[in-house]
Amino acid sequence: MNNSKNGIVILGGGLAGLSAGYVLSKADRKVLVFESNSVVGGLSRTIVKGEFRFDLGGHRFLTKSKRIENFVKDLMGGELLTVHRKSKIYLHNKYFDYPLKPLNAIFGLGIPATIKIILDYGIERLKNLLREPDNISLEDWVVSNFGRTMFNIYFKEYSEKIWGIECSRISSEWVAQRIKGLSLGIAIKNAFLKFSGKGLPTLADNFLYPSSGIGRISDKLKETIDKNNQVLTNTRIEQLNHSDFRIESIEVKYLCRQDDSNSSRNIIPPLVKRGRGDLSIIEGSEFISSIPITTLVTILHPRAPEDVLTAASMLRYRDVVIVAIMLSRERVTDLTWIYIPERKIPFGRIHEPKNWSLKMAPEDKTLIVAEYFCFEGDETWRADDGQLIELTIHYLEKLRFIKRDEVLDSVVIRTLKAYPLLEVGYKEYYNKVWDYLNRFKNLHIVGRAGIFRYLNMDHAIETGIETAEKIIKNSG
Ligand SMILES: Cc1cc2nc3c(=O)[nH]c(=O)nc-3n(C[C@H](O)[C@H](O)[C@H](O)COP(=O)(O)OP(=O)(O)OC[C@H]3O[C@@H](n4cnc5c(N)ncnc54)[C@H](O)[C@@H]3O)c2cc1C
Numbered sequence: 001m002n003n004s005k006n007g008i009v010i011l012g013g014g015l016a017g018l019s020a021g022y023v024l025s026k027a028d029r030k031v032l033v034f035e036s037n038s039v040v041g042g043l044s045r046t047i048v049k050g051e052f053r054f055d056l057g058g059h060r061f062l063t064k065s066k067r068i069e070n071f072v073k074d075l076m077g078g079e080l081l082t083v084h085r086k087s088k089i090y091l092h093n094k095y096f097d098y099p100l101k102p103l104n105a106i107f108g109l110g111i112p113a114t115i116k117i118i119l120d121y122g123i124e125r126l127k128n129l130l131r132e133p134d135n136i137s138l139e140d141w142v143v144s145n146f147g148r149t150m151f152n153i154y155f156k157e158y159s160e161k162i163w164g165i166e167c168s169r170i171s172s173e174w175v176a177q178r179i180k181g182l183s184l185g186i187a188i189k190n191a192f193l194k195f196s197g198k199g200l201p202t203l204a205d206n207f208l209y210p211s212s213g214i215g216r217i218s219d220k221l222k223e224t225i226d227k228n229n230q231v232l233t234n235t236r237i238e239q240l241n242h243s244d245f246r247i248e249s250i251e252v253k254y255l256c257r258q259d260d261s262n263s264s265r266n267i268i269p270p271l272v273k274r275g276r277g278d279l280s281i282i283e284g285s286e287f288i289s290s291i292p293i294t295t296l297v298t299i300l301h302p303r304a305p306e307d308v309l310t311a312a313s314m315l316r317y318r319d320v321v322i323v324a325i326m327l328s329r330e331r332v333t334d335l336t337w338i339y340i341p342e343r344k345i346p347f348g349r350i351h352e353p354k355n356w357s358l359k360m361a362p363e364d365k366t367l368i369v370a371e372y373f374c375f376e377g378d379e380t381w382r383a384d385d386g387q388l389i390e391l392t393i394h395y396l397e398k399l400r401f402i403k404r405d406e407v408l409d410s411v412v413i414r415t416l417k418a419y420p421l422l423e424v425g426y427k428e429y430y431n432k433v434w435d436y437l438n439r440f441k442n443l444h445i446v447g448r449a450g451i452f453r454y455l456n457m458d459h460a461i462e463t464g465i466e467t468a469e470k471i472i473k474n475s476g
Contacts, residue, residue: 007032008471009250009282011237012290014042015457016447018221019071019464020288021231027472031229032282033222034252036236039215040222042290043418043448044457046213047324049411053360054324056415057371058337058351059214060085060207063458069208071461075220076210083209083356087337090345090399091154098339113153120147137424139167141175158341161348162373163318163421171422174454211357217457237291238279239301245439249283286471290447290464292317292417297433304436311432315452317417321372321380323347323392325402326409331355331366332401345395346380347372365408368396376416385412420452444471 008024010017013035021033039045046053060083063069073080087098109117124147127133133144138159142151151167159167210216222231232252239251289296297304297312304312337351347370353360354367361367370392374380380388389410396402430452437443446463448455455463 007284008286008288009284010034010288010290011250011296012042012447012450013037013040013218013222013231013233014290014447014460015044015218015221016450016455016460016464017042017288017290018218018225018231019461020290020446020468021225021229021464022075022221023465023468024471025225025227025229027468028228029472029475031225032284033225033229033231034235034237034250034282035231035233036255038234038256040231040233041215041218043415044214044218044460046215047411047413049324049326050409051362051365052324052326052353052367052409053213054322054353054367054369054411055214056322056413056418057320057349057369058353058356059457060209060336060356061214061217061457062207065458065462068458068462068465071465072208072217072458075224076217079210079212079216079220080208081211081357082206083336085205085207085336086334086355087339088335089154089339089341091341095338098337109153113149117147117149117153120149123147135172137168138170138172138174141172142167154341157343158339158348161341161343162419164373164375164378165421165423169424171424171426173427174422209356211359213353213357213360214457237299239299240287240296241281241301242440246441247284247287247443249281250287251279251281253279286442286444286475288444288446288464288467288471290445290450290460292449293433293437293445293452296445296450297437308433308436311429314429315426315433316375316421316423317449318419318421319374319376319381320415320418321374321388322369322411322413322415323372323388324367324369324411324413325389325392325396325407326361326367326411327365327402327406328408329366329402329406330364332368345399346391347395350396350401368401370396373419381414385410388412417449420449420454422454 007030010021010031010033013033017033018040021031024031043056044059046055061072089096089098124144128144133140135141135144139151142155156167159170163170225231234255236253236255237250238253240247241249241251294312294315297308303309331354333352334355335352336355337349339349340347349371351369352366353369372380389412393402393404393407397404437445444467445451446467447460451463
C-alpha cells in the first residue's frame with residue numbers, strides 16, 4: 001500500500017487547492033486532494049440540472065495579472081469566451097446602468113438628489129482636509145469618500161443586504177480588499193467624478209468565461225492532477241494529527257464509495273477502523289489547506305489552545321442560498337447581472353446564465369438565478385426549498401421578469417462560508433488564529449475561506465500556485 005507518506009496532501013478541491021495540486025503534479029510531485037463535495041470547484045462550480053447549467057452566482061474571470069490570465073488561458077484552450085459585461089442596478093422601480101453613467105444617474109435620480117450628492121461630497125472633502133478621517137467602518141469610509149447622501153442611496157441597503165449587519169459594523173478593511181473588485185461606490189464615484197475607470201478590473205467591459213460554465217476551470221485542473229495523482233471527492237477531512245508543530249496526518253471520512261477505477265491505481269489507503277467510525281489516515285510531508293480557517297483550527301489533534309479556539313469562534317462567514325428558476329422562454333434580459341439593493345426584495349442579485357454563454361440553456365429556454373445572502377440557521381437558510389422557490393417566482397414576476405406559467409423547473413443550493421465577514425474588530429481574533437497556525441512548519445494556508453480574505457478567483461488561484469511553487473523550491 002502506498003499511503004502517500006512523502007506526498008503532499010491538499011485539503012479542499014476549490015480553485016485554490018486544485019491550482020496548487022496542478023502545479024505540483026506538473027512538477028512530478030506526489031499529491032492527494034481531498035474534497036468533501038461530490039464535485040470539485042467549491043464556490044466556483046457549475047451546477048448541471050437536466051439541460052440547464054448555472055454557477056453559484058455568475059462568476060466572471062477577470063484579472064490584472066498577466067501570469068494568472070495566461071495560466072487560465074493555457075489551461076482552458078479554446079473553451080474560453082470573451083463576454084461583454086452589461087449590468088444594471090434596480091432601484092426605486094428604475095434601472096440604472098452599472099457602473100452608473102452620469103446622464104443616466106442624474107436623470108434617474110432627479111436633479112435635486114444629484115445636487116445634494118455633489119454638495120454632500122464637497123462637504124466631506126472639506127472635512128477631510130481639516131482632519132484625517134478615522135475610517136474604522138465601511139460606513140465611515142464611504143461617507144468620507146462619497147458623502148452621506150450617496151452612502152444612504154446606493155451603499156447602505158445593498159451592503160447590509162450582503163453582510164446582514166449594519167455598515168457601521170463592517171470593517172473598512174473590506175473596502176480595501178474589495179476595492180479591487182466590485183464596488184457600487186467606485187462605480188458611482190466614477191460616474192459623478194469622472195474617474196476614467198480604466199485599469200480597475202471591476203469596471204472592465206469584457207471578461208473571460210468558459211463556455212460550459214465557470215466550473216470547467218476546476219474540471220480541467222482536476223483532469224491534469226488525475227493523470228498521475230488523485231483528486232478524491234466525497235471525502236471530508238475530520239482531523240489533523242500533529243506533534244511538535246508539524247502536521248503528521250489527516251483523518252478522512254469517505255462520504256460514499258470511491259470510483260473503483262481510481263482506486264485501482266492504489267493511491268488511496270484502505271479504510272482504517274477508528275473509534276469515531278470509518279476514517280482513513282493519510283500521512284504526508286506537506287499539507288496545503290484551503291478549507292475554512294475556522295474549521296481547520298478546530299479539527300487539530302491535539303486541540304488548539306482555548307484562547308485560539310475562542311478567537312476562531314468570533315470569526316464569521318456570510319452564507320448564500322442560490323435559487324435557479326428554469327423557464328420555457330428563449331430569453332428574459334440581455335444583462336449580465338442585475339443588482340437589487342432594496343431590502344424589500346429578498347434577493348440581492350440575479351443573473352441569466354444564457355447571457356454569459358449560450359450553452360447554459362437550450363435554444364428555446366432560459367433560466368434566472370437569484371442570490372440570497374444569509375447566515376446559516378437564519379430564516380432564509382432554514383426556509384424549505386418550496387418556500388424559497390415560491391418567494392423567488394413571486395418577486396421575479398412582480399419585477400416583471402417572468403410569468404409564473406413559464407416556470408419549468410427550479411433548484412435550490414445552499415452554500416456555506418461564501419464570504420468571510422470582516423466585522424469591525426475581527427483582526428485581533430484573526431491574528432490570534434493566524435499566528436498560531438503559522439507555527440506549523442509544514443502547513444500552508446491558501447484560498448478565500450482558508451486565508452479569510454475577500455479573494456476573487458484570480459487571487460485564489462494565485463495563492464495556490466505560489467504555495468505550490470514555494471514547496472517545489474524548498475524541496476529542491
Ligand atoms: C456568489 C459569489 C459570486 C462570486 N463571483 C465571482 C466572480 O464573478 N469573479 C471572481 O473572480 N470571483 C467570484 N467569487 C469568488 C470565488 O468564488 C472565489 O474566489 C473562489 O471560488 C475561491 O476558491 P477557493 O478554492 O479559495 O475556495 P472554495 O471554493 O471555498 O474551496 C474550498 C473547498 O474546500 C472544501 N472543503 C471545506 N471543508 C472541507 C473538509 N472538511 N474536507 C474536505 N473539503 C472541504 C469545500 O467543499 C470547497 O470545495 C464569487 C463568490 C461568490 C460566493
